[in-house]
Amino acid sequence: MQSLTNRSVVASDKKMTILEWIYIPAIIKGMSITIRHFFRKKVTISYPEQKREFSKVYRGQHVLKRDDQGRERCTACGLCAVACPAEAITMVAAERKPGEEHLYREEKYAAIYEINMLRCIYCGDCEDACPKEAIFLTDRIVASQYERKPFIYGKDILVEPMDLRIDISARQTEAVHKFKSEKRFAHNK
Amino acid sequence: MDLTTLIFKTVFLIIILLVTLVVAMYSTYGERKVAAFMQDRRGPNRAGLFGLLQPLADGVKMFMKEEIIPLTANKKLFIIGPSIAMTTALLTGVVIPWGGTLTLGGHEFSLQIADLNIGILYVFAMVSIGVYGIMIGGWASNNKYALLGAIRAASQMISYELAMGMSIIALVLTTGSLSLHDIVAQQHGMHWNIFYQPLGFLIFLTCAFAETNRAPFDLPECETELIGGYHTEYSSMKLGFYLFAEYINMFISSAVIATLYFGGYNMPFIDELGFSANTVTLLGTAFFFLKIFSMIFLFMWIRWTLPRFRYDQLMNMGWKGLIPLGMFNIVATGIYYFFTELK
Numbered sequence: 001m002q003s004l005t006n007r008s009v010v011a012s013d014k015k016m017t018i019l020e021w022i023y024i025p026a027i028i029k030g031m032s033i034t035i036r037h038f039f040r041k042k043v044t045i046s047y048p049e050q051k052r053e054f055s056k057v058y059r060g061q062h063v064l065k066r067d068d069q070g071r072e073r074c075t076a077c078g079l080c081a082v083a084c085p086a087e088a089i090t091m092v093a094a095e096r097k098p099g100e101e102h103l104y105r106e107e108k109y110a111a112i113y114e115i116n117m118l119r120c121i122y123c124g125d126c127e128d129a130c131p132k133e134a135i136f137l138t139d140r141i142v143a144s145q146y147e148r149k150p151f152i153y154g155k156d157i158l159v160e161p162m163d164l165r166i167d168i169s170a171r172q173t174e175a176v177h178k179f180k181s182e183k184r185f186a187h188n189k
Numbered sequence: 190m191d192l193t194t195l196i197f198k199t200v201f202l203i204i205i206l207l208v209t210l211v212v213a214m215y216s217t218y219g220e221r222k223v224a225a226f227m228q229d230r231r232g233p234n235r236a237g238l239f240g241l242l243q244p245l246a247d248g249v250k251m252f253m254k255e256e257i258i259p260l261t262a263n264k265k266l267f268i269i270g271p272s273i274a275m276t277t278a279l280l281t282g283v284v285i286p287w288g289g290t291l292t293l294g295g296h297e298f299s300l301q302i303a304d305l306n307i308g309i310l311y312v313f314a315m316v317s318i319g320v321y322g323i324m325i326g327g328w329a330s331n332n333k334y335a336l337l338g339a340i341r342a343a344s345q346m347i348s349y350e351l352a353m354g355m356s357i358i359a360l361v362l363t364t365g366s367l368s369l370h371d372i373v374a375q376q377h378g379m380h381w382n383i384f385y386q387p388l389g390f391l392i393f394l395t396c397a398f399a400e401t402n403r404a405p406f407d408l409p410e411c412e413t414e415l416i417g418g419y420h421t422e423y424s425s426m427k428l429g430f431y432l433f434a435e436y437i438n439m440f441i442s443s444a445v446i447a448t449l450y451f452g453g454y455n456m457p458f459i460d461e462l463g464f465s466a467n468t469v470t471l472l473g474t475a476f477f478f479l480k481i482f483s484m485i486f487l488f489m490w491i492r493w494t495l496p497r498f499r500y501d502q503l504m505n506m507g508w509k510g511l512i513p514l515g516m517f518n519i520v521a522t523g524i525y526y527f528f529t530e531l532k
Contacts, residue, residue, distance in 0.1 A: 024391075027495065034227045034494045044231045 056170045059122040059137040062115055063166045064159040067105055072159060073134035076110035083129035088119035105132075113158060117142050117151040136168045197298045202283075205302065209282050213436040214244040216485060220436075223489040251429035259422050263329040270326030271423070271430035277319040278437040284308040285444050286370050288454045288474035291467055300454075300474060301370055308369035309357055312445055313350070316400055319438070320346045323402075326431065327419035338418025341408045341500065345399055348507040349406075353396035355515025356389040359522040360449060373453035378460070381452040388518045390450045392511050397446060399507070401438045404492040408500060443484035444477075451480050 019025050045052050054060075065073050076093035094111035096104045103109075126135050145151055160166045218233065218240070225232030233240035258267055288300030305311050320343055327339020363385050364372045376382055383390045399406040410418040420431045447453060454473035464472065498506070 027491075030494045031490060034490060037229055038223070038226045040229055042226075042231050043229055046231070046234075 054139040057173070058139040059124045061117075061138055061140040061142045062120075062126070062153075062158055063136050063138050063140075063168070064113065064155065065134055065136060065168070066160060066162070066165070069102070070162050071101075071103060071105040072109055073105055073132045074110045074113065075106045075108045075132055075134070076113070077108075077131065079129040079131065080126035080135055083125040084120075085123060085125060086119045086121045088116045088121075089126060090114050090116075110155070113155050115153050115158065117153055118148060136166075136171060138166055138168060139170075140166075193296055194298070197293075197296075198302060201298075201300070202302055205282055205287065206279065209279060209437055209440060212440050212481075213433055214248070216436040216439060217247065217432075218244050219485065220489050220492075223486065224493050227490075227493045248429070251426050254425040256425040256427070257422075259331065261331040262422065263331065266325050266329035267422075268427070270322055270329055271427045271434070272322075273325060274319060274322030274434040275430045275437075277315045277322065278434040278441065281312055281315045281438075281441045282444070284311050284369055285441070285448055286373050286453055287477065289466075289470040291470050299370075300470065304368060304370045307367045309361070309367050309372075309449075312369075313354065313357075316346075316438075317350065319434075322431075322434070323419045326423065330419070330422035332422050334416050335419050335421045338408075338410065338421070342402065342419060345402075345406065345408060345503060345507075348504065349396040349399035349511070352392055352507060352511035352515045353400065355512065355519060356386075356392040356396065357449075359389045359515070359518045360386055360393075362519070362522045362526060369448055369453075373448055373455065376452035376455050378455060379452070379457045381450065381455075383450040386450065386518075386522070388514065389522075390446075392515050392518065393450070394446065395506075395511060397442045398488070398491065399503075401442050401488075402435060403439065403488055405495040405498050406503060407492075407497060408503060439485060439488050440481065443481045443488065446484050447477060447480040453477055 067073055076091050078091060078093075081087075081089040081091060090112075091110045091114070092112040093108055096107050096109055122137065124137050127137055142151075221243070222232040222240075224230075233243040236242040236246045258264055283302045284305050286299075286301040286304075291298045291300060323342040323346075324339050327335040327337075327342070330336070360372075360382060361367060363382065364375055366372060366375075372382075398404075402408075402410060408418075410420075420428055423431060454470075454477040456473055456476045
């Protein structure tokens with residue numbers, strides 16, 4: 001069988017030579033290795049002060065997008081909840097009342113939209129399933145908590161604030177643009 | 190002993206006690222830093238500058254932890270165990286010469302608490318009693334892992350004490366004295382014993398690792414097989430005492446090695462520099478501590494390099510390797526001195 005790394009050593013139980021038996025050369029060899037590591041540059045990234053650059057398509061905390069006029073895109077169709085393999089998403093739909101047209105894009109909207117961040121596996125299937133381009137995963141990290149309760153994120157956390165729009169343009173790769181240029185998705189513009 | 194000497198000795202005793210504790214405390218920090226650096230990590234760096242307050246935080250944590258004495262444990266012995274470990278670890282520092290003599294206001298003070306004429310034997314005695322701390326702790330826990338760890342510790346320490354004694358006999362042949370003060374005085378300048386007893390030094394060093402239960406001889410603890418060994422059932426500061434005693438032992442054995450083989454407080458070329466007597470003494474003490482810290486670093490370096498010995502390998506090496514070597518060393522040293530003395 002071919003080895004994966006080409007570094008494997010054939011094990012044998014031959015009698016040790018006298019140099020091997022007195023251990024000392026082997027110990028010195030080992031110590032020279034550790035001392036070289038001692039002065040080597042450390043690879044650690046001191047997290048809160050220093051953040052590592054994420055991939056463009058990193059899948060972190062979700063965002064519920066608004067459209068150009070600041071209306072929520074989500075129509076509570078439930079496709080994301082169906083697509084979710086971890087069953088982390090729940091929602092309650094409601095009908096838009098007259099006079100709320102500036103808040104919600106279509107006649108139906110999500111009155112409650114909750115993602116359990118402890119259940120979520122950050123697969124991004126919700127993003128794939130969404131027909132309205134309403135939910136996206138972002139490069140934000142979900143903060144740690146002391147209790148379980150705060151991990152259930154509601155609309156107050158998920159929907160992007162009007163004055164603090166979340167930029168997801170980096171996620172719009174070539175393939176996404178091609179997909180969106182198809183005529184039958186024109187209604188989402 | 191007059192009053193000034195008594196006061197000086199008392200103050201010096203307290204200073205040595207504090208220094209021992211502080212060094213042991215920061216050894217835990219050093220250990221973690223060395224381990225981290227050798228594994229390409231950064232180690233504790235959050236508590237204070239460079240994480241220097243980490244030992245204090247650890248100490249507070251140890252005190253705050255819940256104290257558990259198992260129902261089936263022998264309560265008296267359970268408490269006596271760590272006390273013995275700690276006491277014997279601290280007692281050894283008494284005979285070590287930490288420096289030459291200081292002259293203050295016409296009085297001469299020796300920077301050694303007690304100059305016993307059998308200093309080395311005293312160190313050995315204390316180390317041997319230290320085994321009781323581990324044995325009693327392991328026995329009193331009434332836990333099979335703890336007992337296994339304790340048995341291993343006892344057999345390991347007794348086996349390696351023999352070889353250690355043999356390396357010391359050869360050393361005593363060259364120095365002609367059991368007093369640590371005399372042994373250091375003889376190594377003035379660069380006449381360090383390591384150049385006269387290289388084999389003895391290697392044997393002593395190996396045994397020192399085994400006696401302090403440090404890797405690669407940390408079988409009594411054996412995190413992976415024995416869940417901590419003799420201190421499996423211990424919690425809170427009683428556990429802290431055991432761990433702390435280990436670091437004190439490491440500090441003291443580094444001091445003993447520096448005293449016996451690296452000339453103690455002697456510095457090379459100190460006579461040519463022409464300093465006053467007091468300056469020489471203080472410089473010597475600083476140099477002694479430098480040697481001790483280098484030894485402690487060696488201890489840690491070895492720990493984070495070598496894997497643990499198997500139990501049969503340990504016994505093989507002790508009985509079939511080090512003891513014959515020690516005997517050979519004694520005979521060789523004896524023959525050498527027999528023929529050189531005759532001339």
